[in-house]
Amino acid sequence: MPSLALPARRKVLMQGNEAIVEGAIAAGMRFYAGYPITPSTEIAELASEKLPRDGGRFVQMEDEIASMAAVVGASLAGRKAMTATSGPGFSLKQENLGYALTAEVPCVVVNVQRQGPSTGLPTSPSQGDVMQARYGSHGDYAAIALCPASVGEAYRLAVRAFNLAERFRMPVILLADEIIGHLRESVELPDPSELTVVDRARPTLPPGEHKAYRPGPDGVPVVPDFGTGYRFHVTGLIHGEDGSPTSNPKVVEQAVRRLTTKVTDHIDEIYEAEERDLADADVAVFAYGGTARAARRAVREARAKGLKVGLYRPITLWPFHDERVRAALQGRRAVVVPELNLGQMAREVERVAGAGTKVVRVNKVSGEPLTPGEILAAIEEVF
DSSP states (O other), X not given: OOOOSOSSXXXXXXXXXXXHHHHHHXXXXXXXXXXXXXXXXXXXXXXHHHGGGGTOEEEEOSSHHHHHHHHHHHHHTTOEEEEXXXXXXXXXXXXXXXXXXXXXXXXXXXXXXXXXXXXXXXXEEOOTTHHHHHHOSSSSOOOOEEOOSSHHHXXXXXHHHHHHHHHHTSEEEEEEEHHHHTXXXXXXXXXXXXXXXXXXXXXXXXXXXXXXXXXXXXXXBXXXXXXXXXXXXXXXXXXXXXXOBOOOHHHHHHHHHHHHHHHHTTHHHHOOEEXXXXXTOSEEEEOOHHHHHHHHHHHHHHHHTTOOEEEEXXXXXXXXXXXXXXXXXXXXXXXEEEESSSSHHHHHHHHHHOTTSEEEEEEOOSSSOOOHHHHHHHHHHTO
């Protein structure tokens, strides 16, 4: 099958939403189902143009719930599959997203956040879905959510989202925001041969001997593709190693716990963050996504004024790495946390920073981005 990836390394002017599609295709995406919703619409538009050219499939579904269901079905049949949405659409996807978590179906869900709640402000930036990305479905589980702060990073994290989904057999959320989704930047895309692309493990035992949901040594099962001769049950009910529903307390306990531990036991493999100028910093700025761009400039301007300030930018929002964040932030005079919400991630920072560190929240929910000046003003207030 011809490759859908871009030609060898080249510099292009690209939008964040476009970069997500290019990265997904480079990672092996061959199925997309979605329902157009701003500010993610360009993702569906570009996927509809590119995927059918060389054997991929694009389906515009009747709604967000069906879109997520189609992605789950395509993945169970062996295809790398993705859907994209924004705020209210992300809410609708949660039921089938939870199904994918329980049935351990690898897929990528992109959420280009917009101001909410409900229909909110359709094309205005927001970071209001941070906690929904972690706790949107019911029950106990661990989530993986990645957050780009540039167009180039949107491409790279699209590849990584697929790799993590395949590696841990679960949905992975690419949590962008409108600032990044609609940002245009010049980026140099890598030669596809330079990319690390992970494919899901396939059974090595013959049908009849393989148990679809028996976890491997790393806690991740090897679930066969539909249509390859393996008979097993797939359900949203808690199940045993053959996939059949069970209420056996011991099996249920192990199954539910494993949905968390297969992530938390590998947190160092999953977690990624950027640190700048923290070595001598009295004050740290904790920022992510589009807001991190304004925070980076605010830190530069503070440094130019002689203020010892550094930046901590989580690229992996979930799982939250308590030890890494604590090591970076504890003991600072203050941590400034700018967010386009009312303080969702600031609560996590307060939890790990320690009683001796003041956490300063800088929040905006007007539908406009935070400016470097607003963040700099908060920095100067704590000196």
